[in-house]
Amino acid sequence: MSTLPVDPVANLSALISCPSVTPDDAGALDVLEAQLRPLGFDVARPVFSEDGTPSIENLFAWRGTTGRHLAFAGHTDVVPPGPLSDWRHPPFSAAVEAGELYGRGAVDMKGGIACYVAALARLAARGALPEGRLSLIITGDEEGPAVNGTDKLLAFAAGHGHRFDGCIVGEPTNPDRMGDMIKIGRRGSVSGWITLEGRQGHVAYPHLADNPMRGVPGVLAALMHEALDAGTENFPPSNLEVTGVETDNPSTNVIPARTRIAFNIRHNDLWTAETLRQAVAERVAQGLRDDQLRPGREQALKATITWRDRPADAFLTRDDRLVATLSGAVHAVTGRTPVLSTSGGTSDARFIKNYCPVVEFGLVGQTMHMSNERVALSDLETLTAIYETFLSRWFAADA
Template sequence: MTLPTDPAANLAALIRCPSVTPADAGALGVLSAMLERLGAKIERPVFKEDGTPDIENLYARVGAEGPHLMFAGHTDVVPPGDEAAWTHPPYAAEIANGHMFGRGAVDMKGGIACFVAALARYHERHGAPAGSVSFLVTGDEEGPAVNGTVKLLEWARERGEAWDAALVGEPTNPDALGDMIKIGRRGSLSGTLIVHGRQGHVAYPHLADNPVRGLLMLVEALLEPAFDEGTADFQPTNLEVTSIDIGNPSVNVIPGRAVASFNVRFNDRWTPESLQAEIHNRLDRAAASLRLRPGRDTPVAFDIEWRDRPSPVFLTRDDRLVETLAASVAAVTGRRPQRSTSGGTSDARFIKDYCPVVEFGLVGQTMHMVDERVALSDLETLTRIYLRFLEDWFG
């Protein structure tokens, strides 16, 4: 039986499944076929929740003893956008100029393809690992992330699964393989600010209460001053206003309501609860200001709605896991990777509650873009890094 040692062949098979969230489109079946050739025990639970699409997931384990290493990732992808704008069809896995083109090439079917190839090469060289390797793969990472990794982790733990360490194959390198591993992530908190006013004629402002004036003061209070200057391991906390919506088609009517949405990426000086408290304090102080509301003697009337499930900040301090991965990257590439907590969120924010977790994958420059692509040489290099990591971890 031929083992799936070729990362390019593995990736092509995965790309040809148009698994745009929440559709699986056969991607987990393709992955299952690869893992069966490695002797994995495979289960594919489907999770459901009202108001969200049903999601099929995959849990596979090679081996039955410890130590137990988890590889985590996702086979779902974002939509391709205008397919006519692609140089090569987004689901054809065509190769040109040393690159494979396709949606998910780097985010993150490429990482899955390389890890499968690395484990297959490990089997060829050494036989089964002196321990276990599991695959925790969801089809819901690019979607609402409700019926994916969170429930899959709970499902596995209820069946007695426990892990010593986890590696997430997200694209972590800004420019070249060996640039960066992720040893943590900032937290993420989203909210919607709703300012209530009183509708009226613009020629009679004293009879109305313009919520736009109040909204401007409250938004300014969210943006200034800075929340902090950063910490030894994290960038400064940053709030971005992502939309301002008035919904007023008329130029001579003062609206009755104004809404702004925002997201905060925060460091380890904050928890979601302490950050919410700080934002409330800022808004309460600003609401009492009369600076943009002449003739008013009452605070701005507002509500704030927090989005569900804020993501907490985390930092992996497991020296053995981080050092083993960093040393494996350096051994293959000759480059000592930066240990970073930058970027957005990933499913590592869920995994960290079960075991130490790090992230390392391909170069992410084209993820989510038209003509997403990966260099074939990078597929081979990443496979070699993962193989070295497996050898060192189980060695």
């Protein structure tokens, strides 16, 4: 029998050594498959494609045919390391210094995968793998467009008859120390662009032109001045942020024909993508009506709103079995009662919630996406123990 992957440090080092910057796999899924096969998992490696996006190889692994079905989800792709001179150690060398393992993806989120595999292996080593079904849903597209990854992989699994009773995502959720926080939901995200149409002309003859930049202050004020809401019991207030204003006009003596305002909304469960689209349209119209910077102009500037595809919905997981069992496992290992949070950005849990209840718990995320991304070796042991405890309790708990 092959040696079981019981050591999370060794598991993680092997994964980090693969420079799997989106969309390149660089052998990371080969490493993961080699770790899972000795544990009795069957493995599929579907590749998904869509026009305008890179093709992505994914991994779906499964074990067992009856009983409760628990999935673990994550990604082996990582963001670029940035300037190599900013790193204490090469970002794909998995160097260990002063009790910490350095490398791109150490916490986001190859570390979570390494610990989950180690937890499975430790259960297997003592003959205690749960009686039931286990799956891993692993993509290489989370840090990229997220088009050819988890969403399509879930449909692939469903098409092959897999139905899940719960899922844990191994994203780094803890702000400061292990046991701080479990994510039980996420705010939604909606993005778009507002194009204001004017009339191009010479700066010396403004009466012959119509500068769309004069409409920008009114629109910005209407968009951001009044809060969208005050938050809910489980979610912070929604916020709309303008993220860019551009004209594509390189000349200082030309009044531009149009300007574009980019924005993103992070919203709670008081809103849907459709209700936000209506609210933004109303605010833009009000901002143009309130325009005070275009004297003598009776007609408002024309505004066109373009919405980004695939908005993310807000969601909240209310599955007591999943949330309480994970919270209890965290407390049993760390002595801490984790905060149940919906903070932060979006994750692939936004796709998983359409198939089953989902929660997120992983490492401390303080260094994710930074130079010198790193994880404490002790945290890898702690997370492995939490996953091991969670697996045993989730399958053993009464229905």
